[in-house]
Amino acid sequence: MMNQLEEDLTHTLLDAADHAPAPDGGFLDGVCRRRRARRRRRVAGVAGCAAVLTVVGGVAITNLSPGSTEQQLPFATSDWSGTVPDFAAADPPDEVWPEAVHRLPATLPSGSGYQVFAVLGGDRYLVRTGKPSASAPSVFNAKTGEVVFLGTEQMRNRPDSSSTDWTTAVGDYAVWFGTAGVDNGRRWHAEIWTARLDGTGGPKKIATVPDHGHTPPLIGVLGDSLYWDEAGLLGRKSTAIYRLPVTGGTPRRVPDSDGYRLFGLSPWADTANHFIAQDAPTSSTGVLWNVETGERRPWVAHNHARTVTCGPRICTGTTRGGKYFVQRLDGTGFRELPYPKDGFNATPAIAGRFSVGTFETSRGYVWYIWDLVDDKVASTAATTNGSPGAENGTFDGFEGSTFQWRADDGSVRVLDLGTIG
Amino acid sequence: MKDADKAFEDFVRARSAALVRYGYVLTGNPHDAADLAQEALARLGSAWSRVRRKDDPEGYARTTMARLHISRWRRRRRERLSADLPELGYTDPGLDRAEGDGGLWRALATLPRRQRAVLVLRYYEQYTDEEIAALLRISRGTVRSQAARALDKLRASGVPAHTSATVGKGR
Numbered sequence: 001m002m003n004q005l006e007e008d009l010t011h012t013l014l015d016a017a018d019h020a021p022a023p024d025g026g027f028l029d030g031v032c033r034r035r036r037a038r039r040r041r042r043v044a045g046v047a048g049c050a051a052v053l054t055v056v057g058g059v060a061i062t063n064l065s066p067g068s069t070e071q072q073l074p075f076a077t078s079d080w081s082g083t084v085p086d087f088a089a090a091d092p093p094d095e096v097w098p099e100a101v102h103r104l105p106a107t108l109p110s111g112s113g114y115q116v117f118a119v120l121g122g123d124r125y126l127v128r129t130g131k132p133s134a135s136a137p138s139v140f141n142a143k144t145g146e147v148v149f150l151g152t153e154q155m156r157n158r159p160d161s162s163s164t165d166w167t168t169a170v171g172d173y174a175v176w177f178g179t180a181g182v183d184n185g186r187r188w189h190a191e192i193w194t195a196r197l198d199g200t201g202g203p204k205k206i207a208t209v210p211d212h213g214h215t216p217p218l219i220g221v222l223g224d225s226l227y228w229d230e231a232g233l234l235g236r237k238s239t240a241i242y243r244l245p246v247t248g249g250t251p252r253r254v255p256d257s258d259g260y261r262l263f264g265l266s267p268w269a270d271t272a273n274h275f276i277a278q279d280a281p282t283s284s285t286g287v288l289w290n291v292e293t294g295e296r297r298p299w300v301a302h303n304h305a306r307t308v309t310c311g312p313r314i315c316t317g318t319t320r321g322g323k324y325f326v327q328r329l330d331g332t333g334f335r336e337l338p339y340p341k342d343g344f345n346a347t348p349a350i351a352g353r354f355s356v357g358t359f360e361t362s363r364g365y366v367w368y369i370w371d372l373v374d375d376k377v378a379s380t381a382a383t384t385n386g387s388p389g390a391e392n393g394t395f396d397g398f399e400g401s402t403f404q405w406r407a408d409d410g411s412v413r414v415l416d417l418g419t420i421g
Numbered sequence: 422m423k424d425a426d427k428a429f430e431d432f433v434r435a436r437s438a439a440l441v442r443y444g445y446v447l448t449g450n451p452h453d454a455a456d457l458a459q460e461a462l463a464r465l466g467s468a469w470s471r472v473r474r475k476d477d478p479e480g481y482a483r484t485t486m487a488r489l490h491i492s493r494w495r496r497r498r499r500e501r502l503s504a505d506l507p508e509l510g511y512t513d514p515g516l517d518r519a520e521g522d523g524g525l526w527r528a529l530a531t532l533p534r535r536q537r538a539v540l541v542l543r544y545y546e547q548y549t550d551e552e553i554a555a556l557l558r559i560s561r562g563t564v565r566s567q568a569a570r571a572l573d574k575l576r577a578s579g580v581p582a583h584t585s586a587t588v589g590k591g592r
Contacts, residue, residue, distance in 0.1 A: 005572060006544060012525045013446045013545040020445035023437045023455055030455075031433055034463030284479070285435050298435050303443075303546055320547065331439050 018332045080314050082333040084326060085377040087359055087368040093403065093415045096369075096378035100420045102142075104412040109145045114138075116404055117167045117397045119416040120197065126169050130156075137167045137174055139197055150174050150195040151203050168398030170246045171224050172197055180208075192219065192226065194246055206248040220266035221398065222292050227254065229262045229269065241269060241291060260289050264399055265311055265348050267292040274309045288312055288329075299329040311352035313372050326355075349400035350417050356395050356403065367393040369403055371420065378415075380405055429469045432478055433462055440482055446541050447490050449530045461485040484556050487542060491535050491557065528578040536571035539564055 094101040108114055108129060118126040123143035136151020149156055167176040173194045180189050190209040195202065209228065219228045227243040241257035244250075260269035272286035288297040288310060299310040301317065305325065308317030315327050324337045324344040337344060343360035355370045363382035370377045380393045393405040403415040437458065444454030461482045465472060472481045529537055535557070542553045543564075550568075554561040 005575060008525055009540065009575070010544045012529070013541060016526055017442040017446050017545065020442040020454065021451040023441050023458070027437050027441075027455065027459065028430060028433050030459045031437075031462045031466065034459055035466045038463055038467055287435075300435060300439050303439075331442070 014334060018334070078313060078328040078330075078333070080328060080333065080372045081375055082328070082335070083375060084335050084337060085370065085375065087370070087377055087379055088361060088366070090368060090377040090379040092380060093369060093378040093405075094407075094413055096376055097415060097420050100416050102414040102416065103407075104142050104414060106406070106410045106412060108140060108147055110147070114140060114412075115394060115396055116402050116412075116414045118169045118401065119414065119419070120169055124197075125414070126167060126174055126197070128167065135178055136193065136195070136203060137176055139174070139199065148199040150197075150199060151193075155203070166219060166398070168221060168401075169197060170194075170221055170226070173246050175219075175221075175226060175246060177219060192244075194248070204248065206246070207244055207251060218262040218264050220262050220269075220291070222267050227262070227291060229257075229260065254291060257289075257291070260291075263309070265352060266399060268312055268352075270310070272309070284308070286310065297329055300331045302327045302331045302334040304334065311348035313348075313352040314355070316346045316355070347395065347400055349395075350420075354400075354417055356400055356417075367395070367403070367405075369415065369417070425469055425473070428473065429466050433466075436479055436482070437462070440479075440486065443483060443541075443545075444486055444490075446545050447486060447538060449526070449537075457486050457490055458482075460489060483546070487538050487556060488558075491538055524579070525575065528575050531578060532571050532574060536567050536574070539567045540571050543568060 090096070102116075102119060102125075104116070104125070108127075112129050114127040114129045116125045116127050117137060120126055120139065123141055125140045125142060127138050127140045127147075129138050129147070129149075136149065136155040138150060139148045140146075141148075167174065169175070174197055175192065175194050177190055177192045180191050191205055192207040192209070193203050193205050195204065207226075219226050221227075222243065224247075225243050225245050227241055229241045241254040241260060241262070242251040243254050244252070257269070259271055261271075261273055262269050263274040267290055269289045269291055270286050271289075272283040284301040284305070286299055288299065289295070290297075290312075297312060299315055301308040301315065302325070304319045304321070305317050305327075306320045308315050308327075310316075310329055313329075314333075315329060317325060319325055319336060324339050324346075325334060326337065326346075327334045339359050345357040345359075346355045347357055348354070349356050353371065353373050355372060356368070358365045358367050360366075361382055366382045367380040368377055369379070393403060395403050401416065401418050403417065405413050407413050440458040440462065441451075441454050444457040445451060448454050448457060464485050465478055465482045468481070469478070472478050529540070532540070538557065539553060542548045542556065543550070548556065550561050550564045553564045557564070559567075
């Protein structure tokens with residue numbers, strides 16, 4: 001147990017570190033000069049730091065710029081304020097973002113339940129139906145009640161191999177993938193399917209990713225193209241990211257993508273693996289790569305981190321003490337949350353603008369939706385069965401773009417995160 | 422450029438900010454922080470191939486920083502005999518924010534370097550006393566006594582300590 005002085009001391013040191021002046025662009029040059037000076041003293045001739053640097057004698061103190069900003073570092077400027085709202089005191093989503101909430105009937109006209117994957121506009125929604133789910137999505141027109149199934153009849157009856165766990169709309173197309181067993185289920189391929197949203201033309205398989213195991217790869221969207229890596233969720237090292245137009249064709253290897261993995265937040269990839277065993281130590285550094293623009297955002301874990309994963313705005317993880325925390329990509333802004341690591345989770349959504357997950361209360365699990373840019377948060381009522389699940393909400397859609405829950409009258413509410421301004 | 426050199430430079434780019442932050446809490450002075458971090462990194466660069474094989478270059482750099490900091494303290498104590506001014510009067514933009522602690526940050530600057538290093542390793546790095554002892558190459562008892570003296574000095578300096586004295590953390 002720490003006493004008050006020790007706790008104050010810990011916070012003082014952490015705060016001081018957070019506000020320490022940042023090294024400027026000459027820092028590396030200074031290190032290189034010192035290496036050369038050491039080498040000269042040792043009369044050793046191993047090549048050192050970049051040969052393009054001018055050799056300057058002596059041991060220079062690099063220029064520090066007190067108050068310098070993060071723009072001078074290779075770290076991206078964070079638009080997170082550094083504050084963590086009180087999730088438990090938040091209002092429900094339809095009060096926080098009423099303009100982004102859609103009110104829909106409790107069931108389809110057939111009486112079937114449904115899960116909204118994407119809001120298409122014009123009262124149309126890309127949905128999953130059936131129990132178990134059909135292996136292709138449907139388009140539901142909430143105004144007319146019309147439901148257009150986009151797959152084949154065989155898919156409607158859900159053959160053993162496919163699912164609609166990943167579905168989205170790209171331009172005029174719905175895209176989904178499934179897994180297909182071959183060799184009597186000894187190997188599994190991932191299949192990517194598309195269909196026009198108006199239901200014309202029928203479904204089309206545009207790619208097969210061979211030998212991907214039972215878990216399909218993560219798929220991202222870049223404009224009108226899809227992309228995926230070779231590592232997927234299997235823990236394999238990524239050797240490349242591939243790109244394919246939604247209209248089909250030949251997958252193309254994305255240049256310079258070696259070593260990067262998708263982690264479910266388009267258009268970003270990371271050098272670190274986000275999908276490893278729970279509690280296994282993670283990388284302490286990594287580089288996020290925007291596959292679309294080429295921007296790279298390095299990140300570093302705070303000293304207290306045991307596990308960490310980063311999106312383009314914040315990193316989250318668990319401390320050595322078993323608490324959940326958030327931090328900026330440069331390690332500053334470290335904040336422990338008042339939840340044990342097993343009682344909290346966070347998933348980034350919409351290019352990292354949102355963090356969505358559940359936390360545990362004495363009344364059960366509660367969903368929260370946290371807008372990091374506008375410092376807003378919404379949360380749902382607690383579950384009564386003590387476990388997170390569909391009872392008080394589901395977080396779905398492409399890379400977590402929709403949050404769906406039931407109102408008190410049983411009707412469906414859908415929060416379309418992508419339309420929050 | 423050789424792969425090893427590129428890897429080292431990538432490491433410096435990725436970790437320099439964190440190491441300077443660590444140097445800042447160790448020294449309390451941004452220029453000394455950068456000086457310390459650069460010197461530790463230069464030494465790391467000289468040992469890069471060996472350290473990298475052990476897969477903990479950051480640990481090497483941090484350990485070097487802590488040891489360098491204390492050895493400098495020893496050296497500067499001698500230097501002060503020739504009128505080298507202490508650095509207690511230094512202020513920087515980060516200090517104002519840290520002063521929200523009721524003067525604790527400023528009180529830390531009055532501690533001898535080894536005492537301060539022990540506190541930083543214990544409360545910032547969250548090392549156990551055994552780890553601190555190994556890192557600084559001193560006994561665990563010395564770690565505890567240094568920490569106790571440092572905490573006593575902080576209390577005596579008038580910072581708003583709210584509870585009774587504690588020696589060590591029972592780790």
